[in-house]
Amino acid sequence: MCGIVGYVGPRQATDVLLRGLARLEYRGYDSAGVAILSGQELDVARRVGKLVNLSEAVRARPIVGGVGIGHTRWATHGRPTEANAHPHTDCLERIAVVHNGIIENYVALREELAQSGHVLRSETDTETVAHLVESYYEGNLATAVRKATKRLDGSYGLAVVHLDNPDSIVAARRDSPLIIGVGSGENIVASDIPAVLEYTRDVLSLEDGWVATVTADSVTVTDIDGKEVVPERMYVEWDLAAAEKCGYEDFMLKEIHEQPTAIRETLRGRMGDDGTIQLSELEMTPAEVAAIDRVFILACGTSYHAGVVAKTLIEQWARMPVEVDVSSEFRYRNPIVDDSTLVVAITQSGETADTLAGVREARDRGAKVISITNVVGSRVTRESDGVIYTHAGPEIGVAATKTFTAQIAALTVLALKLAQAKGALEQNRIERLWEELTHVPDVVEAILADTSELEECAAEYTNVHSSLFIGRGIGVAIAMEGALKLKEISYIHAEAYAAGEMKHGPIALITEEVPVVVVANQGHTYEKVVSNVQEVRARGARVIAVATHGDEDIRHHAEHVLYVPATSESMSAIPTTVPLQLLSYHIAKLRGCNVDQPRNLAKSVTVE
Ligand code: G6P
Numbered sequence: 001m002c003g004i005v006g007y008v009g010p011r012q013a014t015d016v017l018l019r020g021l022a023r024l025e026y027r028g029y030d031s032a033g034v035a036i037l038s039g040q041e042l043d044v045a046r047r048v049g050k051l052v053n054l055s056e057a058v059r060a061r062p063i064v065g066g067v068g069i070g071h072t073r074w075a076t077h078g079r080p081t082e083a084n085a086h087p088h089t090d091c092l093e094r095i096a097v098v099h100n101g102i103i104e105n106y107v108a109l110r111e112e113l114a115q116s117g118h119v120l121r122s123e124t125d126t127e128t129v130a131h132l133v134e135s136y137y138e139g140n141l142a143t144a145v146r147k148a149t150k151r152l153d154g155s156y157g158l159a160v161v162h163l164d165n166p167d168s169i170v171a172a173r174r175d176s177p178l179i180i181g182v183g184s185g186e187n188i189v190a191s192d193i194p195a196v197l198e199y200t201r202d203v204l205s206l207e208d209g210w211v212a213t214v215t216a217d218s219v220t221v222t223d224i225d226g227k228e229v230v231p232e233r234m235y236v237e238w239d240l241a242a243a244e245k246c247g248y249e250d251f252m253l254k255e256i257h258e259q260p261t262a263i264r265e266t267l268r269g270r271m272g273d274d275g276t277i278q279l280s281e282l283e284m285t286p287a288e289v290a291a292i293d294r295v296f297i298l299a300c301g302t303s304y305h306a307g308v309v310a311k312t313l314i315e316q317w318a319r320m321p322v323e324v325d326v327s328s329e330f331r332y333r334n335p336i337v338d339d340s341t342l343v344v345a346i347t348q349s350g351e352t353a354d355t356l357a358g359v360r361e362a363r364d365r366g367a368k369v370i371s372i373t374n375v376v377g378s379r380v381t382r383e384s385d386g387v388i389y390t391h392a393g394p395e396i397g398v399a400a401t402k403t404f405t406a407q408i409a410a411l412t413v414l415a416l417k418l419a420q421a422k423g424a425l426e427q428n429r430i431e432r433l434w435e436e437l438t439h440v441p442d443v444v445e446a447i448l449a450d451t452s453e454l455e456e457c458a459a460e461y462t463n464v465h466s467s468l469f470i471g472r473g474i475g476v477a478i479a480m481e482g483a484l485k486l487k488e489i490s491y492i493h494a495e496a497y498a499a500g501e502m503k504h505g506p507i508a509l510i511t512e513e514v515p516v517v518v519v520a521n522q523g524h525t526y527e528k529v530v531s532n533v534q535e536v537r538a539r540g541a542r543v544i545a546v547a548t549h550g551d552e553d554i555r556h557h558a559e560h561v562l563y564v565p566a567t568s569e570s571m572s573a574i575p576t577t578v579p580l581q582l583l584s585y586h587i588a589k590l591r592g593c594n595v596d597q598p599r600n601l602a603k604s605v606t607v608e
Contacts, residue, residue, distance in 0.1 A: 002100040003027035005195050006069040006159035006169040009186025009216045014063050017070030020195035026396050026603040028074025031085035035096035036068035037166050046085035069159040071098035074602045078123030088127040090134035094163040099126040101155035101176035142213045145170045159189050172211040180204040187214045194243035204231040243394050252397035252595045260441035262402040265391035266409040277417040281386040289421035292342045297324040298358040299346035302400040308477035309573045310411035317419035327354035331361050339366035348403035349604035350378025359383050372410050374403045397596045398603045399489050401581050405574045440574050443565045447578045457560040458586030470499040471519030474573050478519045482580030489595045490588035499532035510539040519576050522548040523569035533557045546576050
């Protein structure tokens with residue numbers, strides 16, 4: 001969590017930092033700060049709350065200088081106060097540090113530093129880094145940072161400045177993302193690419209343990225022992241417009257509308273001319289695939305719901321048992337996985353701490369791990385045996401939308417691949433399913449073309465306090481995702497249930513005040529779902545149904561019907577998700593919520 005930016009060059013560093021931090025606010029937004037090398041002093045400004053508070057402070061008292069570091073925080077150690085906001089400084093206030101990650105041994109370090117006379121002024125783990133660098137500094141900042149980072153347990157992306165080095169920033173990373181944007185006569189250090197795109201598309205990526213000294217026209221990188229290394233240089237294909245709102249009111253709405261493209265891109269090139277599903281990322285021979293007897297899916301949050309969809313598809317098509325677990329449970333469960341298990345880790349960010357820990361756990365037990373992620377070069381890609389990318393482009397809204405449907409697209413390809421490799425489905429069935437899958441983006445486009453019914457419906461449910469989401473089969477996973485979207489962005493309590501389970505408890509909650517959202521598209525359990533709808537209606541519930549175009553009967557059982565084009569049941573997950581994303585979006589907007597940055601949440605959860 002947290003976003004960091006550092007700038008060295010001819011521009012006013014404060015401007016570049018604030019613009020960069022604005023593009024990283026999705027990483028955290030409970031406080032923010034900058035430190036600028038301003039002539040003979042280190043000028044620090046920090047504010048609690050959103051970045052706008054810091055921007056106002058800096059507007060009121062401009063800070064001049066061409067070298068600086070900035071931070072937007074998602075608190076892990078210490079409350080979101082000004083004292084705990086980054087940058088943190090050493091005793092003499094000559095060194096400033098911004099940090100993303102967690103220093104696990106910070107308590108011991110604090111004690112050690114205090115005993116040797118350092119005065120620590122915050123409750124954070126990060127401040128120990130500033131004081132450690134101070135204690136090791138003997139004229140060379142990079143050397144002091146290397147020595148300091150050798151003392152750290154845990155994860156860090158760091159940017160450090162020192163008054164004695166007015167022309168440079170030192171950056172270091174381990175287990176937290178950090179890149180360097182290489183400009184012309186200027187360089188920018190950042191947690192993520194959107195912060196540098198306004199200035200350059202040339203990016204260097206740092207490996208774990210590396211330390212970089214960045215000036216306006218040079219980047220020198222060493223490993224943790226001081227041996228010079230050459231970082232990989234990448235050219236970023238997407239431009240700044242891709243990372244901005246493109247005229248939409250919010251990133252979330254833009255990202256909902258980008259789903260047809262995201263799904264198409266994810267499916268591109270996956271069917272070979274010979275009718276074979278192309279998934280070389282599995283890096284397994286047909287014999288190795290045949291030897292797999294079980295699939296274990298690990299994920300958190302929305303990604304977990306994509307895993308629940310995949311369970312149905314893989315079991316149905318490949319006839320292999322699939323278990324789906326939330327990563328935070330899996331890692332502490334003593335799970336039964338071995339070299340005949342294929343573990344699939346789903347994580348849009350590629351940085352979720354619990355999922356990464358689960359991946360390590362699974363590999364230690366001999367399993368082959370394939371990850372599905374949206375972020376090239378993210379942590380999970382380096383820890384997995386194979387990586388399947390969703391090509392959804394950057395997702396800035398904290399609530400996942402296009403990455404979710406792109407994950408389902410990628411998982412559908414995986415399910416088809418496993419079915420093909422196992423010989424569990426006829427080739428012509430595989431080709432028909434593939435054909436249908438390639439039309440899913442058109443189906444989503446059709447749903448997005450007319451959302452008037454949805455907006456009217458949202459207006460009627462703005463003042464609800466609690467709601468239930470139900471479905472059967474794949475519809476359960478979509479109900480879970482619909483409920484999660486509603487609670488995370490509108491703060492309305494929402495709970496998802498398998499429709500058949502309602503009578504075992506949740507139906508007791510039903511009153512006129514508790515609407516029920518039902519995923520009721522056509523499928524082999526459609527009649528059963530309609531019976532469950534009748535049960536809740538008989539008890540006074542207002543019903544919103546997601547149903548298939550042409551199903552007029554459902555109108556007798558629901559106050560509102562959100563129609564989606566007909567698909568086979570197996571392909572229904574993506575189309576039925578879209579109206580629920582939009583329903584939550586419109587309800588949240590009518591309630592005045594900030595849909596892109598819901599309270600207490602962050603896009604990438606790099607803590608346990
Ligand atoms: C956070 C995000 C969710 C996301 C979850 C898992 O909670 O707010 O949108 O689903 O993390 O993230 P991952 O990157 O592992 O998919």
